[in-house]
Amino acid sequence: MRLPQGFRYASVYAGIRKIEKDDLALIVSDTPAAAAAVFTQNRVVAPPVVLARENLRVSRGKACAILVNAGNANCATRTGDRVALATVRAAAKALGVKPEYVLPASTGVIGVEMDGGKIATALPALVAGLDAGKFNEVAAAIMTTDTVRKTAFAEIKSGRRIAQIAGMTKGSGMIQPNMATTLGFVVTDAAVSPAVLRSVLKRAIARSYNRITVDGDTSTNDTVAMLANGASGMEPAAKVFEAALTDVLESLAQQIARDGEGAKKLVTISVEGAVTEAGAETIARTIANSPLVKTAIAGSDPNWGRILCAAGNAGVKFDPRRVDIDMQGTPVCRGGLAADFSEDQLKTKLGERDCYIRFAIQGSGQGRARFWTCDFTEDYIRINASYRT
Amino acid sequence: MRLPQGFRYASVYAGIRKIEKDDLALIVSDTPAAAAAVFTQNRVVAPPVVLARENLRVSRGKACAILVNAGNANCATRTGDRVALATVRAAAKALGVKPEYVLPASTGVIGVEMDGGKIATALPALVAGLDAGKFNEVAAAIMTTDTVRKTAFAEIKSGRRIAQIAGMTKGSGMIQPNMATTLGFVVTDAAVSPAVLRSVLKRAIARSYNRITVDGDTSTNDTVAMLANGASGMEPAAKVFEAALTDVLESLAQQIARDGEGAKKLVTISVEGAVTEAGAETIARTIANSPLVKTAIAGSDPNWGRILCAAGNAGVKFDPRRVDIDMQGTPVCRGGLAADFSEDQLKTKLGERDCYIRFAIQGSGQGRARFWTCDFTEDYIRINASYRT
Numbered sequence: 001m002r003l004p005q006g007f008r009y010a011s012v013y014a015g016i017r018k019i020e021k022d023d024l025a026l027i028v029s030d031t032p033a034a035a036a037a038v039f040t041q042n043r044v045v046a047p048p049v050v051l052a053r054e055n056l057r058v059s060r061g062k063a064c065a066i067l068v069n070a071g072n073a074n075c076a077t078r079t080g081d082r083v084a085l086a087t088v089r090a091a092a093k094a095l096g097v098k099p100e101y102v103l104p105a106s107t108g109v110i111g112v113e114m115d116g117g118k119i120a121t122a123l124p125a126l127v128a129g130l131d132a133g134k135f136n137e138v139a140a141a142i143m144t145t146d147t148v149r150k151t152a153f154a155e156i157k158s159g160r161r162i163a164q165i166a167g168m169t170k171g172s173g174m175i176q177p178n179m180a181t182t183l184g185f186v187v188t189d190a191a192v193s194p195a196v197l198r199s200v201l202k203r204a205i206a207r208s209y210n211r212i213t214v215d216g217d218t219s220t221n222d223t224v225a226m227l228a229n230g231a232s233g234m235e236p237a238a239k240v241f242e243a244a245l246t247d248v249l250e251s252l253a254q255q256i257a258r259d260g261e262g263a264k265k266l267v268t269i270s271v272e273g274a275v276t277e278a279g280a281e282t283i284a285r286t287i288a289n290s291p292l293v294k295t296a297i298a299g300s301d302p303n304w305g306r307i308l309c310a311a312g313n314a315g316v317k318f319d320p321r322r323v324d325i326d327m328q329g330t331p332v333c334r335g336g337l338a339a340d341f342s343e344d345q346l347k348t349k350l351g352e353r354d355c356y357i358r359f360a361i362q363g364s365g366q367g368r369a370r371f372w373t374c375d376f377t378e379d380y381i382r383i384n385a386s387y388r389t
Numbered sequence: 390m391r392l393p394q395g396f397r398y399a400s401v402y403a404g405i406r407k408i409e410k411d412d413l414a415l416i417v418s419d420t421p422a423a424a425a426a427v428f429t430q431n432r433v434v435a436p437p438v439v440l441a442r443e444n445l446r447v448s449r450g451k452a453c454a455i456l457v458n459a460g461n462a463n464c465a466t467r468t469g470d471r472v473a474l475a476t477v478r479a480a481a482k483a484l485g486v487k488p489e490y491v492l493p494a495s496t497g498v499i500g501v502e503m504d505g506g507k508i509a510t511a512l513p514a515l516v517a518g519l520d521a522g523k524f525n526e527v528a529a530a531i532m533t534t535d536t537v538r539k540t541a542f543a544e545i546k547s548g549r550r551i552a553q554i555a556g557m558t559k560g561s562g563m564i565q566p567n568m569a570t571t572l573g574f575v576v577t578d579a580a581v582s583p584a585v586l587r588s589v590l591k592r593a594i595a596r597s598y599n600r601i602t603v604d605g606d607t608s609t610n611d612t613v614a615m616l617a618n619g620a621s622g623m624e625p626a627a628k629v630f631e632a633a634l635t636d637v638l639e640s641l642a643q644q645i646a647r648d649g650e651g652a653k654k655l656v657t658i659s660v661e662g663a664v665t666e667a668g669a670e671t672i673a674r675t676i677a678n679s680p681l682v683k684t685a686i687a688g689s690d691p692n693w694g695r696i697l698c699a700a701g702n703a704g705v706k707f708d709p710r711r712v713d714i715d716m717q718g719t720p721v722c723r724g725g726l727a728a729d730f731s732e733d734q735l736k737t738k739l740g741e742r743d744c745y746i747r748f749a750i751q752g753s754g755q756g757r758a759r760f761w762t763c764d765f766t767e768d769y770i771r772i773n774a775s776y777r778t
Contacts, residue, residue, distance in 0.1 A: 044701030044709045044725075076697055076709065078726055110694025111727050215680040216605075217695075218702050291604040291680070292773055299774025305499025306606075308465055312433030313607045320433045320465070336433075337467050338500050377774075378767040384681055385688025385766075 006231030017071030035063035046075035061194025191230030262379030273361035284371035294376030395620030406460030424452035435464035450583025580619030651768030662750035673760035683765030
């Protein structure tokens with residue numbers, strides 16, 4: 001897979017995190033790119049989110065660079081607004097572009113003052129290090145409690161022209177996207193207008209990032225930003241572009257759920273037969289957020305009663321006597337009652353790294369949705385009881 | 390504290406649970422009592438809940454007995470309706486009362502057929518064992534993953550007359566009441582009409598059972614039932630009665646939260662300054678359900694950023710710059726920013742069995758609510774990864 005043309009990447013250690021691991025990164029388009037982003041719906045919004053939204057408004061959906069740091073969320077601090085603005089201005093100056101063409105993003109601890117001086121000091125080395133091949137280095141620099149780097153790629157063909165989409169993301173805890181979660185950056189050399197980019201990104205996010213949960217918490221800094229610089233010279237049909245982008249975002253979202261803090265398993269929940277897609281999504285989300293379901297999966301316990309109980313709490317009408325549940329393809333519940341299955345065989349199957357729950361309401365409802373989560377293990381507690389210390 | 394007059398209690402081991410510990414219990418009023426109950430709002434409702442609601446309708450708010458078993462929820466099974474009806478009829482016959490005067494309740498695993506024959510076989514010994522002093526034995530018989538027996542008492546005086554209220558409850562996991570959770574039984578010898586009992590119970594539940602959470606899951610069998618037999622000859626003023634009942638239910642609810650599966654600490658969350666009480670309750674509930682807040686409490690980590698972030702996800706409008714947060718009486722956040730506090734000292738204080746979080750929005754909002762939850766420890770996972778096996 002080739003990377004999109006016309007982008008360069010760089011990362012350095014600026015001293016923001018305690019451990020010496022790159023914590024400041026830059027993604028640059030050689031020409032002003034169409035840009036769109038989706039942000040957290042949390043009422044508490046970090047200054048970099050506020051500034052990125054403002055910059056997109058002022059630039060009318062154009063950007064040249066994404067400046068991102070890990071180790072500090074730059075949220076709920078006295079100097080947050082000033083630090084975000086100063087670092088964006090410094091980066092813009094170093095790159096020779098307008099300040100509104102730089103989109104800031106931050107991730108890390110909330111409520112600790114961020115030292116903007118560290119970023120200013122690190123910027124020359126960062127800009128000097130820009131390189132078309134360093135995509136993976138940036139993907140590594142944005143990680144916090146993530147245990148693996150998360151990237152996804154797609155190729156779009158139109159006649160003899162080819163465009164690429166490349167995405168990276170981070171996130172492992174405080175994960176239940178609402179519009180977007182954590183950080184995700186996608187670049188493409190397809191030619192797409194800002195307006196089309198905005199609407200396509202929004203729809204693709206709704207079926208990818210907005211359908212995962214690790215622990216039901218939406219962070220204050222969630223941002224998925226996208227740059228389309230048109231360097232391939234190819235302008236894809238909106239539908240083709242949306243399908244490819246959805247694939248990339250779905251892959252990134254699944255990678256987040258699989259790498260959920262302490263998780264051993266990726267759980268795919270498929271709900272069918274609801275009256276509406278929204279109803280199916282709500283049922284799937286409620287199952288995905290149930291600690292009782294998630295601990296049962298951790299224990300490889302085919303406890304379908306907890307799945308039925310969780311679905312009953314979703315606030316969506318359905319007749320329990322019409323519910324069929326499958327786990328790993330094995331029928332465990334038919335018409336709301338226990339199916340005849342081998343508990344021992346299914347326990348073994350549930351030991352695999354990928355678990356599938358199918359929740360189907362018999363009848364004519366056409367509403368269906370897929371949702372992704374992870375199992376809930378003792379390690380989640382261990383990681384989060386001492387994150388700051 | 391004396392028990393209310395005119396009630397008798399009994400419990401036996403009927404062989405429903407795997408371990409030999411009383412699992413079938415009876416609470417009997419010597420005369421038909423005014424009766425009221427609140428039930429789960431889960432869409433999946435267990436047959437004993439359906440039957441208890443129906444019996445209260447037919448009897449117009451009267452009952453003589455509560456028949457309860459632990460070890461099996463009698464939910465999502467082929468024979469659930471039949472078993473519930475047959476056991477209620479058998480108990481009514483043994484007690485010499487109308488079937489609609491017996492309220493059934495069940496708790497335990499979902500989706501496993503319940504053997505009604507075991508209850509029928511055990512009934513003669515159960516009825517023969519009825520005794521005015523065995524209140525605590527019944528409170529023990531209804532326990533499942535509970536580690537302590539949960540009871541609460543109140544006395545109401547009116548002139549020279551005295552009436553008693555005695556309550557018992559169980560519950561440790563699958564706890565986020567919506568109208569009621571788990572099982573709770575309250576008896577009183579005050580004279581209260583069924584209509585007053587219904588309205589007072591509903592209001593008292595709203596500020597007690599409906600304000601606790603362990604893991605955000607509402608069970609299929611939740612029931613709080615109350616009998617008032619008037620044996621004291623005293624008819625309390627409704628306000629006095631409601632205040633005493635609220636005290637009893639608040640104590641029972643707090644005992645459930647403190648005994649949450651794997652919990653080491655009871656966490657009291659107090660929200661002030663919201664526009665409405667409902668808004669305050671929603672913010673408190675969202676903080677109480679945040680795994681990130683609950684794991685921080687488990688680790689004695691004064692991570693107020695997670696509290697602010699959780700509140701921001703409640704869907705209630707507030708200005709983050711007006712938020713003050715205290716933990717254990719120590720200011721940790723003022724005006725949405727870090728307060729100056731000793732992290733080490735507060736860590737020590739957070740090691741206590743009772744933790745207090747105060748979330749206050751500065752301004753003139755009069756909406757306030759208290760909410761109770763527990764910390765989230767590795768033991769919750771351990772207990773729930775292998776509940777059935």
